[in-house]
Amino acid sequence: MKSTGKVTGIVSNLVTVETEGPVSQNELCFVTSGDTKLMAEVIKVTGNTASIQVFESTRGLKNGNAVEFEGRMLEATLGPGLLSSCYDGLQNDLTTMTGVFLKKGEYTSPLDHSKMWDFTPIAKPGDKVIAADWLGEVQEGWLPHKIMVPFSFEGEYTVKSVVPAGQYNIDTTVAVLTDENGEDVNVTMTQKWPVKVAIKGYREKPRPGRIMETGVRVIDTLDPIAEGGTGFIPGPFGCGKTVLQHAIAKQGDAQVIVMAACGERANEVVEIFTEFPELIDPHTGRHLMERTTIICNTSNMPVAAREASVYTAMTICEYYRAMGLKVLLLADSTSRWAQALREMSNRMEELPGADAFPVDLSAIISSFYARAGMVVLNNGQTGSVTFIGTVSPAGGNLKEPVTESTKKAARCFYALEQNRADKKRYPAVNPIDSYSKYLEYPEIQEYLSEKVASGWVGMVEKAKNIIRRGKEANEQINILGDDGVPMSYHELFWKSELIDFIILQQDAFDPVDSLTPMDRQKYMLELVLDICDREFSFEDYEKCRDTFKELINVLKQMNYSEFMSDNFKKYRGQLDTMLKSLAAETEAA
């Protein structure tokens, strides 16, 4: 018997309900409004009164309207067909909706029930299995999509039967399992899971030990993110947050990418719809859309579903991780999610924390970031969810609650800076403020030494140091004037400019420069550091400036040329000639 209730109060999308029968926290319910039913979630219970947040506009809703409780929480539907889909925050398929406008109370199925999938069994009758073990697989695009023992199954089961290889739809029973009491349970290719609960079903969650390449130099070289790691990108508007996130989505070395457009511009999502189907994944040569799922709850869509959208996205990521895949979650922007929490907390008349955000904001953010990570599955294979969120700090001020809470939760920090963006130095990541805690992990240092170059982290530190000292030198030059400082200040400044122009700055719209693989990043960093190690003797600061401008120009041409192509080698030759004559001049002096 489902519990029921009646509406007793309405403030925007916060509705209070007089309940009959038991209700649970975060339980899903439907509110009747005219001839539609609106989905809502219980967020607070006091006595017989439940406060619910309605995921749609409550216009026209009346006191006394009937409410039906569902006895379950908000769930994601999991199964083959999630990839290349486009969902709203509640996982309604936006592509199958009719009409130009979103209709209130229109809910569409997340998965295609008629599509036939080529199923191949993995488990055999008699196998002992537990939740998340693999029973079979289907081919989803170019990825093997595992059909698993549903995550909600407790205890050990014995496989009674598995269907033979063949074509089935997602609702077909593909396996029958027998539980410890001898009861048979049917398993299909689809299962449901409450989005606010982390999917477990793995053996352990070790510390990340590998890095995940993004092809973006300022990330991979300077502050790499670990596979299964967490990072965040705060920045004022107009600093290129979205361009940077899209670049990572296009190039990230992951098998599955989930993009959660949370409370941002609808036209940015349109850009993904328009461009991604055309683009090719540089790692596999397949269409990018085949590995991408989009969850979009743009800024004009109902606010409560904004919060749901990031959880839905994370649940889908965890599902693919349980298949032993490398998954990357990008959420733009977590500030909008925090603002949705604030709006609700405000309507509930809770005592506010800083900037009127709810006091548990920090806890909510950190438990969400904690769902990312590398895991060892029951069968010993590994899977990972890497999470990068953007933050839109109010007024560009990083001392605000969302940025500060996220800083505590995320291990990588990519600070986008107005000043760099104004100078068109993109990506506008500030190299001094940004950090990656993973560089301090011994296992990551070892990994980098082995995979990239021995002593790599030391080289990165050295580059950062030159940038830092160059900045100081520049400040002195600005105060004392070009002639007021020793020559070495100019040299130091220009060495840092060299690193800035060649390593940090990257043209996201250039087909070659936008994606730099790790071997190429190594080559360029070594080359640039070699120049920085050299001693020069310039007659005056103008000569110093002009020389470095020329060096930068040649190195830039190298960045724009295919790695090791004839053109690339031609510019390398030019560079060597320039360096040789510079060395001779220094010698002579």
Place this chain on the structure above:
Amino acid sequence: MNRKAFQKIYTKLEGITKATVSLKAKGVSNDELATVDGRLAQVVKTKGDMVTLQIFGGTEGIPTDAEVVFLGSAPTLKVGEGLAGRFFNAYGEPIDGGPEIEGEEREIGGPSVNPYKRRQPSQLIPTGIAGIDLNNTIVSGQKIPFFADPDQPYNNVMAQVALRADVDKIILGGMGLSNDDYLYFRHEFERAGALDKIISFVNTTEQPPVERLLIPDMALTAAEYFAVDKNEKVLVLLTDMTLYADALSIVSNRMDQIPSKDSMPGSLYSDLAKIYEKAVQLPDGGSITIIAVTTLNDGDITHAIPDNTGYITEGQLYLRADPDSGKVIIDPFRSLSRLKQLVIGKQTREDHNQVMNTGVRLYADAQNAKTKLENGFDLSDYDLRCLDFAKEYATRLLAIDVNISIDEMLDTAWELFGKYFTKAETGIKQALIDKYWKV
């Protein structure tokens, strides 16, 4: 507002604040309209039998035994071809002495377009102003505000932009317009002989501030009628969104909501996004483009209103008085059109992108030279040429009183490059130099 038969009339108010009243009533739906003592009001909260109404016209003089009648629906606008050429108040009632509009009654503030059904904006909207067309090109379906201090002529610029834009309908949403500005718009539209494609919804400073809250939704409901039903290109002008946000904060304050930054309601981002996101390129060719005005307090863009706006809109156009040229210019550094790359070099000449970037870069060099000068350092020959270039660049291209075609803008820029710089100093691609360089 017509009364319907069998409507229950309530006559006992339980509470009155500056913007709201509350009373006991049954069967009331959320967002429903009502009249209180003849003034229009809207349900904003129900709790048990207690209903809180927001009175758009303010509560001055409302007695506790005021007559309250519920009207059964959210605010509506009658839409039809007859809207064209007319002036309305915040309730959608004609204020030009003309007849009532015949047509379908639609609820304002309706649902959003399914993002999957949107199309990527792709049509350039030329304005004749080089600070916009050359450096920050506007595209149909875009939403972009002017950020301006209150003393700058933003309404004049907006009127010019509207009248020059090649669109089917122009819809003006005026919030807290001074009577003079309202008459200015009216006069300009009449003078241009463009009245038949213009629809205006106006709340002046003489009218209650809370009424302003209806203006954007009224204007955009009319816009959606023409863009969705008639597949027309619609340009919506909203001025001044800062005054709209102020009205939001008044209401939330009266409802005892906890304010967030700058005493704005915590929902400011969502409230503004609901309006701006109505800008859309539709699959059947219709489009809604929104150009708004956000007035700043002494250029402060970290204030909650411009800050939230910047996160929502696709760029911003800064108006600034330029002391060197004595003109009001569109600041090339802080202005941005996020969608310009969709049309630059595609619907404009091939050299557009390089000319734009070079012009802005040289103008930046001039600013550096200026700083050097102010700090008492010597200027090089290059610095001096930059300064001369900047003055002419500001006068002939950045100033808001420019009105030329994009090709003329590009030619002017080439002329200035040739006059003040060497080919190498411009750093433009050789192929373009060969083709366009003017001696």
